[in-house]
């Protein structure tokens with residue numbers, strides 16, 4: 001195999017000279033020229049079906065017509081004017097829309113920022129201010145972002161924490177229980193460590209909030225177990241702890257609903273948003289019940305360019321489209337097709353494609369191999385990488401999470417034929433891997449999770 005990547009290779013050399021290495025992983029030598037909907041074009045004019053959606057920040061793909069029109073219209077009026085000193089009508093319009101879909105119909109307000117990371121910081125600030133407590137509970141394998149506050153919450157890899165501490169104090173990470181766990185085991189185990197901590201070293205009356213991704217993204221797209229969430233929520237209610245859903249990666253119909261917490265019949269006290277909240281432009285938002293949002297005065301959490309007018313205009317247009325029948329129909333069809341394709345792959349390769357995870361259009365596919373000595377199935381990190389690299393060579397952008405999970409998050413409105421072709425490419429690549437047709441040479445690009 002092999003693509004012509006001459007121009008991309010030259011760009012990569014330039015990148016290595018001027019871009020800090022901490023800013024990206026490397027899976028394959030893809031340098032972007034343009035993205036049209038669900039198709040990425042590289043500098044050498046190769047085309048790729050997008051199964052990444054810019055890390056779930058382009059839920060409607062790139063250049064969605066209504067979004068582009070709204071951005072252009074806003075640009076003609078003003079690009080941005082700081083909401084710190086004037087009333088920004090785009091902020092208001094978007095906040096009205098977002099609060100209108102707050103789970104359970106609770107009265108809520110919004111605090112805008114620039115990205116998912118600072119929205120996590122906002123959640124910490126508001127939780128502490130509102131409760132007068134300092135401690136925050138969060139979960140192992142959660143990814144919350146790159147500001148000091150959000151890194152302090154994150155526990156997914158030491159590569160994002162080494163050399164830069166100390167971090168924010170009073171953050172406690174507990175195990176997360178996924179829906180792959182048997183009900184009885186979850187019932188018995190899932191809240192034990194928290195209860196023990198509440199007795200031994202963590203006074204519950206000092207805990208301000210639990211911040212949880214209902215579907216852990218970078219952990220490998222693992223949805224929380226229903227029993228775990230129910231028990232966790234009950235503990236929060238018992239001790240007056242705020243329950244905050246971290247929805248940066250999973251909101252805006254990525255899991256089939258506005259927010260992934262809606263799968264759990266829980267009305268959260270707050271919701272953290274980023275990525276697709278700006279429909280492809282930089283935006284973050286923390287939305288919480290009114291009384292919580294009234295607990296901080298200006299300028300406790302404001303940014304000169306936060307709640308950017310262009311991003312809010314884009315967000316409003318995407319929001320309106322997502323509420324409509326056309327989108328809801330496309331989404332339902334794509335979700336069904338995706339489930340079918342995942343099932344097919346698992347049936348075809350029962351030893352390697354062993355576990356599907358996630359919900360809706362936010363799916364993981366774990367690849368395993370047999371341990372030659374013990375005969376048990378173990379994560380196949382090399383195989384996973386080879387499969388995704390061959391997929392790239394065949395025209396599909398897909399990456400991995402953890403050691404061995406393929407991250408499958410195409411635009412929600414991906415064209416059905418591209419969705420089908422993308423899965424076909426994965427299948428062909430698995431087959432070629434099993435046939436020994438993908439050499440170790442490709443591993444030189446591997447700098448991933």
Ligand SMILES: Cc1ncc(COP(=O)(O)O)c(C=O)c1O
Pocket residue numbers: 055115116117118143144145146213217218246247248249274275
């Ligand atoms: C669940 C989750 N939270 C927070 C973030 C951070 O968002 P951002 O990179 O926009 O700051 C991410 C980004 O990947 C994420 O997946």
